[in-house]
Amino acid sequence: MTIQYDNKSFVIDGKRVFLNSAAIHYFRMPKEEWRDVLTKAKLAGMNCIDTYFAWNVHEAEEGSFNFEGDYDCGAFIDLCAELGLWVIARPGPFICAEWDFGGYPWWLSTKENMQYRIDHEEHLRYVFRYFDQLLPIISSRQLTKGGNVILVQVENEYGYLAESERGKNYMRLLRDGMLARGIEVPLITCVGGAEETIECANFWSGAKHHYNQLVTKQPDTPKLVTEFWTGWFEHWGGSAALQKTELLYENRMLETIAAGFDGINHYMFYGGTNFGSYGGRTVGSSDIFMITSYDYDAPLNEYGRTTEKYYSAKKLSQFTGVMSSFLLESQEADVSSIKASGGLAIAGLQMDEQRLLFVENKKEERDSFFITLHDELTLPITLEAGQMIPVLNRINVMDGLSLTMGGYLIGNESYANRQVLIISGGKGQRLSVLLEAVDELEWTASDYPSVRYTWHNERQLLLDLYSFEEPQLITMKVNGRLVELVVLNAESTKQAWRVSHSTADWIIGCKDISITAEGVLEGAQDDSRTTLYIDEQSSSFSYNSPASLSSRNTMTQAEVPQLTSWSSSQVMLSSPCGIVLQRPVGFAEFGQEAGYLLYSHELHCDHAGETTIAISALQDPVRVYVNGKEQGFIRDVGAGSIRLQLPQGRNQLQFLVQHMGRLNFSPYLGEEKGISGAVYKDADVVDFRSGWQLENAMVDLSQVNAVGDTKTLKKTWHMEAGKRVLLVGAISLPLKINGVNVELEGYANWFKFHTADLTSYLQAGSNAFEMEYVASPIDRLQLIVCDEQHRLDPWQVVSLGDLQVSERSASSQQKGGPAWQRCSFTWSQADMPTHARLKLRLTGMSKGFIRLNGRNLGRYWQVGPQEDYKLPLAWLNDGINTLELFDEQGRLPHRVKLLFDNHTSMPWTELKSHVLI
Numbered sequence: 081m082t083i084q085y086d087n088k089s090f091v092i093d094g095k096r097v098f099l100n101s102a103a104i105h106y107f108r109m110p111k112e113e114w115r116d117v118l119t120k121a122k123l124a125g126m127n128c129i130d131t132y133f134a135w136n137v138h139e140a141e142e143g144s145f146n147f148e149g150d151y152d153c154g155a156f157i158d159l160c161a162e163l164g165l166w167v168i169a170r171p172g173p174f175i176c177a178e179w180d181f182g183g184y185p186w187w188l189s190t191k192e193n194m195q196y197r198i199d200h201e202e203h204l205r206y207v208f209r210y211f212d213q214l215l216p217i218i219s220s221r222q223l224t225k226g227g228n229v230i231l232v233q234v235e236n237e238y239g240y241l242a243e244s245e246r247g248k249n250y251m252r253l254l255r256d257g258m259l260a261r262g263i264e265v266p267l268i269t270c271v272g273g274a275e276e277t278i279e280c281a282n283f284w285s286g287a288k289h290h291y292n293q294l295v296t297k298q299p300d301t302p303k304l305v306t307e308f309w310t311g312w313f314e315h316w317g318g319s320a321a322l323q324k325t326e327l328l329y330e331n332r333m334l335e336t337i338a339a340g341f342d343g344i345n346h347y348m349f350y351g352g353t354n355f356g357s358y359g360g361r362t363v364g365s366s367d368i369f370m371i372t373s374y375d376y377d378a379p380l381n382e383y384g385r386t387t388e389k390y391y392s393a394k395k396l397s398q399f400t401g402v403m404s405s406f407l408l409e410s411q412e413a414d415v416s417s418i419k420a421s422g423g424l425a426i427a428g429l430q431m432d433e434q435r436l437l438f439v440e441n442k443k444e445e446r447d448s449f450f451i452t453l454h455d456e457l458t459l460p461i462t463l464e465a466g467q468m469i470p471v472l473n474r475i476n477v478m479d480g481l482s483l484t485m486g487g488y489l490i491g492n493e494s495y496a497n498r499q500v501l502i503i504s505g506g507k508g509q510r511l512s513v514l515l516e517a518v519d520e521l522e523w524t525a526s527d528y529p530s531v532r533y534t535w536h537n538e539r540q541l542l543l544d545l546y547s548f549e550e551p552q553l554i555t556m557k558v559n560g561r562l563v564e565l566v567v568l569n570a571e572s573t574k575q576a577w578r579v580s581h582s583t584a585d586w587i588i589g590c591k592d593i594s595i596t597a598e599g600v601l602e603g604a605q606d607d608s609r610t611t612l613y614i615d616e617q618s619s620s621f622s623y624n625s626p627a628s629l630s631s632r633n634t635m636t637q638a639e640v641p642q643l644t645s646w647s648s649s650q651v652m653l654s655s656p657c658g659i660v661l662q663r664p665v666g667f668a669e670f671g672q673e674a675g676y677l678l679y680s681h682e683l684h685c686d687h688a689g690e691t692t693i694a695i696s697a698l699q700d701p702v703r704v705y706v707n708g709k710e711q712g713f714i715r716d717v718g719a720g721s722i723r724l725q726l727p728q729g730r731n732q733l734q735f736l737v738q739h740m741g742r743l744n745f746s747p748y749l750g751e752e753k754g755i756s757g758a759v760y761k762d763a764d765v766v767d768f769r770s771g772w773q774l775e776n777a778m779v780d781l782s783q784v785n786a787v788g789d790t791k792t793l794k795k796t797w798h799m800e801a802g803k804r805v806l807l808v809g810a811i812s813l814p815l816k817i818n819g820v821n822v823e824l825e826g827y828a829n830w831f832k833f834h835t836a837d838l839t840s841y842l843q844a845g846s847n848a849f850e851m852e853y854v855a856s857p858i859d860r861l862q863l864i865v866c867d868e869q870h871r872l873d874p875w876q877v878v879s880l881g882d883l884q885v886s887e888r889s890a891s892s893q894q895k896g897g898p899a900w901q902r903c904s905f906t907w908s909q910a911d912m913p914t915h916a917r918l919k920l921r922l923t924g925m926s927k928g929f930i931r932l933n934g935r936n937l938g939r940y941w942q943v944g945p946q947e948d949y950k951l952p953l954a955w956l957n958d959g960i961n962t963l964e965l966f967d968e969q970g971r972l973p974h975r976v977k978l979l980f981d982n983h984t985s986m987p988w989t990e991l992k993s994h995v996l997i
Contacts, residue, residue, distance in 0.1 A: 089343075104352075109952070125397025166229075167221070207254075235254055304342065308336065310379060321376075327464070383919070423449065503565065503567055507569060550610060590606065601991045638911060659878070678883065733872070738968070913980070915983070918953060
């Protein structure tokens, strides 16, 4: 098999293909869930799967490679092949993906002077050692070797880093390393390219802009969207990422098609879960740590369930599948001669006399419009507020027949005995459909009393249809061939499935569809609609009849397991038994991948009083204890501080730190996690956002400011001699102190968080600051002022697993302090609903992590937006299961419970046959 390309598309075995690709990561779900998720992608019209390969799951420990079980990426590619799906492989080594360390293994950060994403010799030695293990798995499954891998990506989004000769060389070395290891299919890049690769684009909006950029760079290559962002990630303490609605999603897809792209990879199509400690951290404020869910507001949610976006993706993929020949041969159309009602924006593509228009309602309410096309034909169309739809103008649907309409053509099946056209209208709308035959067109109007019609001549029939809830089946003959027109409204379009199964090719009338590994076709039928089956023999309706269906799930009121009889173990902070060190060390230096570290220091106070404790280098939130009692929480990272009340005498100061994920996207990969800098008492903290002067006005960067052309902010600050001074927060460059530029290696103004030690730039007395204005308001810009005479050392550092515990009753009065909560529950798979999904709701808990039968399910932090946590059924025992919660504040789990998701209550049936009526 071969794959070639030109400026129009990729060509597989001599046939042009429009790539409808679904981004699905094998490492974000159990292997047992792969088939269902991939099948859902196939049923949505996807012909390709895009996946990253996460180095850190395959080489979690240096030199020990794992390509088995949930990480058997070769089996994942093979399953895609079994389902008839091509694969785009993205092996990194950097993958971003909101995944810890961007996919790099943690132990790489223990190597002295390691440099990432650059032509650093030792870095490349480890990368190529990993490639020696991974690339043969990909290479042996290439299309050119009888497999299904059609494209391989070099690195990822490298253009977001500043270009340099070393960077270009790095990309060349990666490219050559892939070629040397047997990669034969085309190499691609995204957001920044390398010579002899096809550069692609990542975006959500501005499709035409991105298309034009690619045309300018590489006029002779296909134009693929490697990441069309279907939603967005979420972070602890943020809002739910629901801004990309299904209407916007659908519009943006149409804009991308209209721009001329020949492939769309939906990132993500299914997001999955950041199990264990694999959730990453990204740019912005100091503490944007990924939640455990990677739902992404994607077409398939975290539990693999269909969403409104899924139905939009399915409709658009069915549409592009039908229209692919036109889309890949057409050119941008001149739409200046088209006359339309006010409030419409129009773009289009054209091939010969065929045109595909994209019309958008710019009004704030639903409205009806008119658009005048060929031969003065005026077509009425109705659009929702802000909606975009395609308008087909003389699109050839079979030899001797063209179609003009405002809406979607989602199916065009050519059988020996007939042609079946499936068209989709809106909700409660009329749909005007013009059929034009080359020779004769026969239709019996009296058979369809609900259809209004106009014969323009004996070869042109205009149908005025209403979008009923029930599918409509209209038959006619065109040039002697039977043609069936299936008319769907918005809701029945969601329930239109091209299953390509022995039961039928299409089933219309099921809310959801599944195909098991044994090939059993299952459906969740809509009792309010008659089901339409389409196959090579006929198109026929069926009632939801016991004679035609074999029930597999009658939903016999299955009860969700109850969580009772909790036991509790208090973590003993008073007697840590860790390693004594002169200074605190981070996770990597301590030799620990993730989890928790406890830092302890004995602090003597001559008298009771308040002090500010400052930590000069920390990259995770810190829970602070004094003499075993929690005194506060430091959420700021980079450098942080807390005001404490200390009694006279000996005090035990302790910091409990959870590794919250390494940066997955920034100029500063490989940061040391936990606490890795000196700790001071009696520090001063200055909010440095206020008091800036801009010409004759004062600017407070905590507020919204209107700033003109002059961008340089100025202020003065007085320092005492002998102090160490850190500036932390939204620093912007250029920054000058006393006329000297402050250097920040790898600085980028989109990375809105930096920490700089200003000590060497400052002098005792007055200091003049000048800083470029970038934006406001900003979350944080602080000076932390410390005295080396007040530095605290030594420190005792211990891992959570090495701390002693004391049993307590979970029903007792809450004592506070970190604790383990444990309970058991019974799960019987035979008694559970078909396609059940189970989740855990942690109401009333604080922050920690979850274990199920000894497996780490991920972090939790009850600050939102995540409230429920996925419990994969594949990881449950059929019988007794153990659930453990480590909670930093020792909260009691009185309100913790298990829940089924909403889809679990759907009744599923095995679709065996259909009854004709």
